[in-house]
Amino acid sequence: MSVEYDNYIHDHIANLKQGLEWMERNLPFLDGEKLAEAMLNAEQHDESKYTKEEYDAYDAYFYGDHTRPPEVQAAFDKAWLHHIHNNPHHWQHWVLLEDDPSIGSIGKALEMPLEYVYEMIADWWTFSWRNNNLMEVFSWYESHRNHIFMNIKTRAIVESVLRDMFTVLKMQMRFENPETDIPMPVWFPKTTTVEQSGEVVAHSDTDDDKEQYGVPEQKKFPLPDADHVKSAIRFFNYVDPKYESELAAAILARAEEYGVKIGEDIEVGDENRFKNYLPKKEEEE
Numbered sequence: 001m002s003v004e005y006d007n008y009i010h011d012h013i014a015n016l017k018q019g020l021e022w023m024e025r026n027l028p029f030l031d032g033e034k035l036a037e038a039m040l041n042a043e044q045h046d047e048s049k050y051t052k053e054e055y056d057a058y059d060a061y062f063y064g065d066h067t068r069p070p071e072v073q074a075a076f077d078k079a080w081l082h083h084i085h086n087n088p089h090h091w092q093h094w095v096l097l098e099d100d101p102s103i104g105s106i107g108k109a110l111e112m113p114l115e116y117v118y119e120m121i122a123d124w125w126t127f128s129w130r131n132n133n134l135m136e137v138f139s140w141y142e143s144h145r146n147h148i149f150m151n152i153k154t155r156a157i158v159e160s161v162l163r164d165m166f167t168v169l170k171m172q173m174r175f176e177n178p179e180t181d182i183p184m185p186v187w188f189p190k191t192t193t194v195e196q197s198g199e200v201v202a203h204s205d206t207d208d209d210k211e212q213y214g215v216p217e218q219k220k221f222p223l224p225d226a227d228h229v230k231s232a233i234r235f236f237n238y239v240d241p242k243y244e245s246e247l248a249a250a251i252l253a254r255a256e257e258y259g260v261k262i263g264e265d266i267e268v269g270d271e272n273r274f275k276n277y278l279p280k281k282e283e284e285e
Contacts, residue, residue, distance in 0.1 A: 002059045009049055015129035017042050019122035023161075026168045028234070029227035030118065030161070037115035038122070041089065045119070048086045054079040088112075089119035091150050109151040117157055121165075134169055138162065138185050167220075171238035214250040215243045223250060226258040230266045236274035248277035 020039050023030060048054055057079035060072050068076075084092040094110040112120070128136040141162060150158065170182050214221030214232050221232045221239065232251050239247050251274065255262060262268060268275045 002063045004063045005055075005059045008062070009046065011130065012126050013042065013045050015126035016045055016119075016122050018129050019125040020118065023118065023122065023165070027161070027164055028231055029164070029225075031114055034114040035118050038118040041115060041119050042122075045089070045123075046083075046087065048083055051082075053082040089116045089123055091120065091148055091154070094151070094154075095149055107149070109149050109154070111151040112154045114157070117154060117161070121158065121161055135166075135182065138166055142185050168235065171235050174238060214247040214254075215239065217243075221247055221250075223254040226255075226260050226265075229254045229258060229260050233262070233266055233268060233272070233274055236272055244273065245277065248274060252277070252279075 017039070020035070020042055024032075024035055024039070049058060057072075057075040061068060061076040061079075064072060084090045087093060091109070091112065093116075094112050095107055096110055097107045124140065125134070125137045127140070128134045148155075166184065173182070212222055212224050214223050221235075222228050223232060229251060232247065236244075236247065236251075254260075260266065262278065268278065
């Protein structure tokens, strides 16, 4: 047994839980029930790495002879195959290989259950937590994206969650340092939003689409539904002060449209600058 490998597994699971907890705190528009299931799954995450089919092969591959001779590579390949067959938080678990020549394709990607999508994203993100660079996952996904074979609905959900993660992280970083300017990854979907049910709703880049944003000029603070309105309120302090009044007006209008009761459905803390824009009656409530 390898102390280094055991420590890696321990740290990996701790980082996975950190990622899921961050998602719970900062992405209120995720499916709460499915996210809770993903957090429960985290308690058994990667348990198969301790089995005889995987442990020694993984240990030798990552912490043994760094030249990785053919027998080490072959053992690892079998261990990795065992791992993806026994862990549904990997997209490879949901790839069905076919042998019917009439199908015309060697395989198809099945739709992943949402709880495993959340766990998979947190799994990818563990290395960012380990390296103390939470933005690292986006460049990782960009370099691997064309080699990941996922169902079209699953990919749309994955990229929607990653886009929301990027937006919140960037706002948080700019709150700490207003000069921070991190370009949006080129792969980010520009014309699609995704409901967490898996339904894909196309949008065009029209004036009506821009009205869905609290700050239309910058395409920031999307307000397509009640959950996004609540999120915009929570992160109101991250907006550039020159757009505050515009964003506040948009939030109040959308809150009324979607039936969001400020003070009941969502609290506005004293340190939240949105409080300054609340009508007197709502502020007292």
